Amino acid sequence: MAACTALAAALALASCSVTTGTQSDFSSPYVPTPDSTVERMLALGGVTPGDTVMDLGSGDGRIVIAAAKRYGARAIGVEYDPKLVEVSRLNAREAGVADRVRFIEGDLFKVDLSPASVVTVYLLPDVNLKLRDKLLAELRPGTRVVAHDFDLESWRPDRVETFYAPEKNRGGGGTSRVMLWIVPAEARGTWALRSPALPAPGEADLRISQNFQAIEGQATLGRRPVALATPTLRGPEIRFTLDAGDGPLAFDGEVREGEMVGTVRGKAGTWPWRATHER
Ligand SMILES: C[S@@+](CC[C@H](N)C(=O)[O-])C[C@H]1O[C@@H](n2cnc3c(N)ncnc32)[C@H](O)[C@@H]1O
Numbered sequence: 001m002a003a004c005t006a007l008a009a010a011l012a013l014a015s016c017s018v019t020t021g022t023q024s025d026f027s028s029p030y031v032p033t034p035d036s037t038v039e040r041m042l043a044l045g046g047v048t049p050g051d052t053v054m055d056l057g058s059g060d061g062r063i064v065i066a067a068a069k070r071y072g073a074r075a076i077g078v079e080y081d082p083k084l085v086e087v088s089r090l091n092a093r094e095a096g097v098a099d100r101v102r103f104i105e106g107d108l109f110k111v112d113l114s115p116a117s118v119v120t121v122y123l124l125p126d127v128n129l130k131l132r133d134k135l136l137a138e139l140r141p142g143t144r145v146v147a148h149d150f151d152l153e154s155w156r157p158d159r160v161e162t163f164y165a166p167e168k169n170r171g172g173g174g175t176s177r178v179m180l181w182i183v184p185a186e187a188r189g190t191w192a193l194r195s196p197a198l199p200a201p202g203e204a205d206l207r208i209s210q211n212f213q214a215i216e217g218q219a220t221l222g223r224r225p226v227a228l229a230t231p232t233l234r235g236p237e238i239r240f241t242l243d244a245g246d247g248p249l250a251f252d253g254e255v256r257e258g259e260m261v262g263t264v265r266g267k268a269g270t271w272p273w274r275a276t277h278e279r
Pocket residue numbers: 019021024026027028029030031032033055056057058059060061062063078079080081084106107108109121122123
């Protein structure tokens with residue numbers, strides 16, 4: 001009961017209601033997200049009918065069902081408590097969305113995340129932290145991750161909303177925090193950049209360092225190092241400005257497998273650019 005109380009306290013609960021799943025060393029107790037917070041999570045994730053939402057540790061299925069019913073998305077719940085999976089399937093049938101949702105009974109750490117375009121979590125901090133590498137390894141760049149209350153530590157969220165949820169703490173009310181992360185592409189490394197926008201011969205070496213979605217770097221034009229100004233990475237979309245000696249050049253592009261491609265705008269026009277990954 002001591003562990004139960006500690007977990008409940010971590011989730012800011014008035015009392016403890018914990019299911020008995022033991023399939024993983026890392027577990028979170030069953031505490032439902034209030035409906036008003038579910039709404040804010042799905043809105044923050046920008047869920048559309050084209051999305052596949054995965055709720056990892058899906059409890060009674062409320063996030064999955066809301067994604068299908070209110071946003072027209074396909075949705076998958078992963079939950080290791082068989083009783084909760086059964087309740088979720090019943091709830092989905094009752095809500096008329098059984099054909100758009102699926103519940104997997106199993107350990108969220110063992111499930112393939114690649115179908116997801118949006119992932120939602122309401123899990124304890126140590127579970128989130130253990131999950132972080134899996135999210136970054138398996139989700140496509142641009143996938144949105146939305147968490148309730150507990151963050152992903154040093155991977156800073158792209159957006160945070162904090163608000164009052166009247167249903168929280170068994171109707172006593174409380175604060176909900178919802179956070180959004182956009183899975184970044186892998187942009188780090190050395191790249192050979194080519195564009196007619198660059199001074200002859202139209203080439204530069206580009207070195208990019210990356211900490212999750214935060215990037216910085218420099219280009220070497222001839223022998224002249226130039227820092228990338230205002231570099232940003234949002235999913236696969238990369239932007240930076242480079243002063244190549246004749247005014248700023250604004251690069252806008254997409255990171256793909258082993259290459260980046262896009263357009264660059266300068267005072268004299270717009271040109272294509274391409275960079276190939278060297279190491
Ligand atoms: C705090 S509840 C959140 C439920 C639901 N996502 C919501 O927001 O209403 C966490 C859920 O994750 C489940 N869970 C915890 N660890 C899990 C694991 N490793 N695999 C699958 N389910 C897990 C628990 O059984 C519990 O139902």
